[in-house]
Amino acid sequence: MSDDRPIPVIIDCDTGVDDALALLFAVRHPGLDLRAVTCVAGNTDVDGVVRNTLTVLEIAGAGNVPVARGAERPLLEPARSARHVHGDDGMGDIPGLPAPTGTPVEADAVTLLRREILASPRPVTLIPTAPLTNIALLLRTHPEVAGNIERIVFMGGAVATGNATAVAEFNVWHDPEAAAILLTAGVPITMYGLDVFQRVVVPGTDVRRLRASAEPGARLAGELLAHRPSAPDPDGDDPHGGLGDAGAVCAVADPAGLTTELLPVEVSLAAGPTRGQTVVDRRPRPGESELHGDTRERQLVDVALDVDVDRYVKLYLGAVEGV
Template sequence: MTGQPIPVIIDCDTGVDDALALLFAVRHPALDLRAVTCVAGNTDVDGVVRNTLTVLEQAGAPGIPVGRGAERPLLEPARSARHVHGADGMGDLGLPAPTRVPADVDAVTLLRREILASPRPVTLIPTAPLTNIALLLRTHPEVTRNIERIVFMGGAVTTGNATPVAEFNVWHDPEAAAILLTAGVPITMYGLDVFMRVVVPAGEVHRLRASGEPGTRLAGELLAHRPTAQGEQPEAEEAGGLGDAGAVCAVADPRGISTRLLPVEVSLAPGPSRGQTVVDRRPRPGESEIHEGGRERALVDVALDVDVDRYVKLYLETVER
C-alpha cells in the first residue's frame, strides 16, 4: 500500500453481506471509513441501524458515525429481504444488542457533513437501495465537488434476482438509481454479474468460524448463513459468497475487476422490466438511434469480470488482521 488511505463512506441496508462489507472496510489499511449511513432494504431502517452498530462494535471499530436514513423508497413501499437475511436481517445469529448509538443527525445530513469536511475527495460505496444517495444528490448537489467516485453494488447486465432482469437494490427504488446515474461524477457498477461469483471456500469459512477474535468469527458466521425455505433442510456446505463486500474490495483493489465504460439507464416503466439496468454493449448505434435520435444516457464503468481468487485472498487477509 502506498499513499494515504482512501476516504470512504458506506451507505448500506445491513444485511448479511453488508455486514461482511463493513468488517472489511473497518480493517483494510488502505480505507478510511468516515461514516456509515443506513436505509431500508434487507430489513427496516431501524433494524439496519441496529445491525450496523452491532457489526462495528464486534469488529472493534473506532467511533464511526452511523446515520439513520430513509424508511422507504422514493415512490414504492418498503419491501424487505428477510427471507434471505433472516428475521433480524443478520442471519438470526443472536448477536448482542449494541451499546453504541447512532449519530444525532439524519443520514443525508451526515453524508453532506462528512463529504464536505473530508480533506480529500470521498469514494461513496452504496451497497443498498439508493434512496439516501438520491435524496443527498437532489438536496445537496454541491457535495459532488468532493466525491471522487461512486462504486455501487447494484444492477445486472444479464440476469436479475428480484425479477428475471432486475437486481434487488435497483428494483427496490428504481427512481433513486436513475438519479444516481445523473450524479455527474465517475460511477462504477458492481452488479450481479460479478457479485455472484466471489465465493469463499467452505474450508476457509470453517476456519474463520473457529477464530477466537470476535470480528473474524462473525465474518465466518455470516459467510456460513444459508436462507432456507419453510420445510427445507439447511445445507451442510459452508462456502459463502462475499456479495456486497466485493464492491468494497473493488475500491481497495480496483485491478481485481474488469470494467467497460458503457451507457446505462434504469427502466422505470411499470411492468416486468421495471428496475432493470439496461446496459448497452452494442459496438454501434442501432435503428432506434438512427430513426429516433439518440437520447443522453449515463456512461458507467460496468464490472464485467472479476478475479475471484484475488478478492477471496484479499478479504481473508483483511478480516483476519
C-alpha cells in the first residue's frame, strides 16, 4: 500500500542562488514537509547564509520553518566562499531583496538537526546542498540520529569532472573530511553530483515568465534562475538558468526522474590536485589493488548518473508556480 503522506525533509544549505531555488521548491511541493533548515558556511559566510535563508522562506510564505546557524568554517580548513558565482550577498545581488523580519532559533544547527530528526514520527530525509560540515558534526556527536534517517540525498561530488578543481566538486572540496564522515553514516545515501546537476536547465521562456510573475516566490525563482552562470545576459533573448541544488530536492520528491547505480565511493583526503575528489568505482570486477591486499571497506552509494531533464523542469515549475 502506497504512503501518500508528505515526506519529512530537512535541508542543510549555504544559501546561495541555487540553494534558494531548492528552498522555494521544498516549501511549495505538496509531497514534501520541510521540518527545518540548517545553515553552514560555503557559498558565502554563515551569517549571510542565515540572512538569505530567512529571506527566501519569508518570501515563500514559510517564515515559520525553524532556521539554525551552523558551522562557520570547515572541520580543518578556512572557509572559502563562492561569491564570484553567487554575488557579494550570496543571492546574486538581486536588487530590492527585503531584509528578513525573523531570526534564527537559539539552538545551533547540530542541536536543531538532532531535535527534529528524533522528534519526527517518521524517518526524515536529509538534503544537504552545501559543504557537509554540519552533517559530519551531527553524525559524530549524535550517532543515534541514524536510526530515524530514511536517506541522505546530498548535492555534491562528481563521477567525471569537478568545478572547484579538475576533479573535485565545490561542496566536497570545501570540506573533504566532512564528506568522508558522511560516507560512514550507515544510512542510505544518494549522491546528486555534477554529472546531473549541470544538466537540468530551465528554458529562457519559462525564466521570463517567472520574472514577470506578480507572485513574490515565483518572481524570486525567475530572478535567481536568470542570475545563474549559464545566463550571462539575463535580459537577452534566452535567459535560461540551471536548477542546480534544487535538482536534489526534485530527486526526493520524484526519485523516478533520476537514474542511479549503487557504487563504492570514497573521498580523496590527500593534499594536492585530487583533494576533495569523490572516487567512484565503476569497475565491473576487482583489480590489481584488491588482488594484492587492499581490503578497505567503502560505503555503497546510489550515484546519480542520468536525469530526466524535462521531467524535473516541469516538476519544479509546477510546484513553484502552483499549477
